Amino acid sequence: MITITHILGNARDHAISQALNHIEHDGRLETIVLDQQDTQRHRLRVNTDLGNEVAIALSRNEHLENGSVLLLESNRAIVVRLTLSQWLVFETRDIAAALELGYFAGNMHWKVRFDGVRLQVAVIGDPTGYLERLDHLIAEQKVIHVE
Amino acid sequence: MSGQLGHSGAARVGIGGPVGSGKTRLLEQIIPRFIQRGTNIAVITNDLVTHEDAIRVRRSGLIAPERVLAVETGACPHSAIREDPTLNIQAADLLEERFGPLDLILIESGGDNLASSFSLDLVDFWLFVIDVAGGDDIPRKRGLGVMQCDLLVINKTDLAPYVGVDLARMEQEARQVRNGRAMLMTNCATGNGVDQIVDLIAREVLFED
Ligand SMILES: Nc1nc2c(ncn2[C@@H]2O[C@H](COP(=O)(O)OP(=O)(O)OP(=O)(O)O)[C@@H](O)[C@H]2O)c(=O)[nH]1
Numbered sequence: 001m002i003t004i005t006h007i008l009g010n011a012r013d014h015a016i017s018q019a020l021n022h023i024e025h026d027g028r029l030e031t032i033v034l035d036q037q038d039t040q041r042h043r044l045r046v047n048t049d050l051g052n053e054v055a056i057a058l059s060r061n062e063h064l065e066n067g068s069v070l071l072l073e074s075n076r077a078i079v080v081r082l083t084l085s086q087w088l089v090f091e092t093r094d095i096a097a098a099l100e101l102g103y104f105a106g107n108m109h110w111k112v113r114f115d116g117v118r119l120q121v122a123v124i125g126d127p128t129g130y131l132e133r134l135d136h137l138i139a140e141q142k143v144i145h146v147e
Numbered sequence: 148m149s150g151q152l153g154h155s156g157a158a159r160v161g162i163g164g165p166v167g168s169g170k171t172r173l174l175e176q177i178i179p180r181f182i183q184r185g186t187n188i189a190v191i192t193n194d195l196v197t198h199e200d201a202i203r204v205r206r207s208g209l210i211a212p213e214r215v216l217a218v219e220t221g222a223c224p225h226s227a228i229r230e231d232p233t234l235n236i237q238a239a240d241l242l243e244e245r246f247g248p249l250d251l252i253l254i255e256s257g258g259d260n261l262a263s264s265f266s267l268d269l270v271d272f273w274l275f276v277i278d279v280a281g282g283d284d285i286p287r288k289r290g291l292g293v294m295q296c297d298l299l300v301i302n303k304t305d306l307a308p309y310v311g312v313d314l315a316r317m318e319q320e321a322r323q324v325r326n327g328r329a330m331l332m333t334n335c336a337t338g339n340g341v342d343q344i345v346d347l348i349a350r351e352v353l354f355e356d
Pocket residue numbers: 164165166167168169170171172173200256257258259302303304305306333334335336337
């Protein structure tokens with residue numbers, strides 16, 4: 001098991017991206033795939049795509065993100081990749097319904113994003129649970145599940 | 148193990164769940180097991196307007212009393228572990244300062260409802276404790292805590308026969324709503340099942356095998 005206590009930088013950083021290019025061709029570039037939720041953690045135990053176990057223990061002020069580089073050696077590197085979050089997209093029939101949907105989403109502590117007249121809800125786990133919760137609004141056609 | 152990961156700070160583990168489900172009792176079962184393993188620990192408890200749980204843990208004789216801090220949450224217990232965990236973060240930092248390098252800080256939330264959850268800014272891993280006597284329909288109700296916690300603990304298994312609860316069905320439905328994520332059954336009155344909880348925490352955030 002490899003223990004990581006610092007994030008070395010991001011794969012986007014110029015110097016690091018050059019080193020990674022080199023490793024991608026001649027060495028071993030391993031990735032750790034995380035979802036949005038897991039990037040909020042400061043300690044976690046994960047496997048790389050090559051099956052190596054990694055123990056991550058970061059100080060409270062360091063945060064994982066897409067492209068975080070956890071290991072960078074001359075012929076080996078470990079990089080974090082974020083899975084794309086799934087968003088459910090909703091429209092509402094009228095302003096009253098929009099207020100109701102906004103209130104409901106807040107009450108459920110859902111993470112949302114505003115997109116003009118649409119409300120997007122971040123899905124953690126199974127999306128059907130979210131639609132079930134909104135069933136009463138969808139059935140009355142106050143809320144339309146767009147995608 | 149002490150100090151090996153010390154510069155990143157102690158692992159922080161939350162214990163949440165409804166009022167009276169057995170969170171403090173679980174703490175009292177977990178503490179001596181970690182001490183026995185040589186884990187350097189400290190504890191934070193959250194109560195509404197008293198220090199009831201902290202006083203109880205301090206008096207238990209299981210851990211040096213000064214390693215137990217109380218946070219008074221005022222109105223909503225979940226605010227102090229999710230929306231604004233500042234008080235708990237400060238308490239954890241204080242414990243680190245006084246007793247560090249610590250391996251593990253256990254944080255008990257005030258008793259709340261099924262929708263309470265921990266911010267991952269505050270903890271690295273959190274348990275949600277529900278109680279068999281609350282009814283075997285609790286997992287089915289898909290509360291946020293039950294769904295999202297890292298480990299669901301179904302406590303007071305000893306009470307099942309007295310409250311007409313079908314344990315096997317409760318376990319199966321809990322598995323279903325959690326999509327196979329971790330879940331354990333305990334009797335915290337006797338300590339049955341607590342070893343597995345300690346093993347899981349040690350594995351996931353202390354990186355022991
Ligand atoms: N029979 C039985 N009783 C238990 C068990 N676990 C806890 N209890 C009892 O249940 C009561 C409540 O336990 P606590 O540990 O205080 O519950 P809590 O979740 O900390 O309560 P709050 O902090 O007030 O929300 C106490 O009387 C415990 O002794 C168990 O597994 N079986």
